[in-house]
Amino acid sequence: MEAVIREERTRKGPWTEQEDLQLVCYVSLFGERRWDFIAKVSGLNRNGKSCRLRWVNYLHPGLKRCRITPPEELLILDLHSKWGNRWSRIARRLPGRTDNEIKNYWRTHTRKMAQERKRGASRSSSSSSWGSSCVASSRSKQLGVEEPAAAGKEKDEGYWSSLMAAGTGEDGEEAIKVFPMDQIWNEMVTSDSNCSTTDGLSFQQYCRDHEACSMPPPPCDPPPLASSPLWDYCAESLWKMEEGDDYEFNPESFYGAGPVNGSDSGRVDSDPDPNSYMSDQVSNLGQTSATRVRSTIVHDDPGSPLATLMQIKDSRALASANPQWNRCYQGGKSSPPVLPAPPVADS
DNA sequence: AAACGACCCAACCGCGGAGAA
């Protein structure tokens, strides 16, 4: 009983569609900040932390919705060997991937490696779903190329080159394919033809739109992706590069000019009066219920991202009708809120 | 068909850093 009461105060556990909807609404109003405030005014019985996490790891429009690709895998391996468990830092190098995602991937990856090592890695090269990179990694162990310890240790200069060298089979074994980094980038670019970010931008498009991007130019133009009306709406960049290092979400591009100051750290320094702005927004809404927000958005601006998101969410059939989506979310607990929508017929 | 283990992913927790008061 007491637990039930507490449950009503701050909900925990899996998010419902309704909660997702509310959160998206309020993040679109107030930006990606002041999570406690958003948690309060949205009427979600969640704490700010939980809201932020849900947004960052699941609802953020820039997230990729597919499995880690081989080039990404290699990049993760490389960056992890450099930086250790600095997941957020590594994630910044992989647009559309979250630190949580990479962390989870790495966990699985290392567990696999440990198991293969146990079994005697000689027969293990085909066991990885992505093959080459895992081969390279397990191969490095076979050949005694030791991966540098994770935490805080600088990358051993010889590690990666040893790995590269290990790629050329000598003893009759099949040659191990190891990717040089520029090839990795190219493959990431190419693989994005099949794996776009949820904003419908391919890596190539992304790079084309972002001159500051440090990636090499794409080798070719893929056919245009089927874009979602949701993300067409916010076709401008969601991420920007700063000092050639970090990717940053650019809220102004997404939400339009407003009170949102893009800041990777999430902290707002130059906002003249965020609280009064928020208060105004809330009072403008008249009420803070998600229903009110929903009807306001859908009716006032049917083409808005949120209206489209709502339409997508309302159409439950979409989820089951999209095998790619289901593949991406094997094992997921809740139904995904934003689908890589099929092309919308003009009529 | 059922049981089991492996895999995958969402979400929670605790801690620490940064800025505001």
Next chain:
DNA sequence: TTTCTCCGCGGTTGGGTCGTT
């Protein structure tokens, strides 16, 4: 300078799904 608040990060856990036996 100290305290408080907010936020981000890394570690960990719980549970759903899938493949195998």
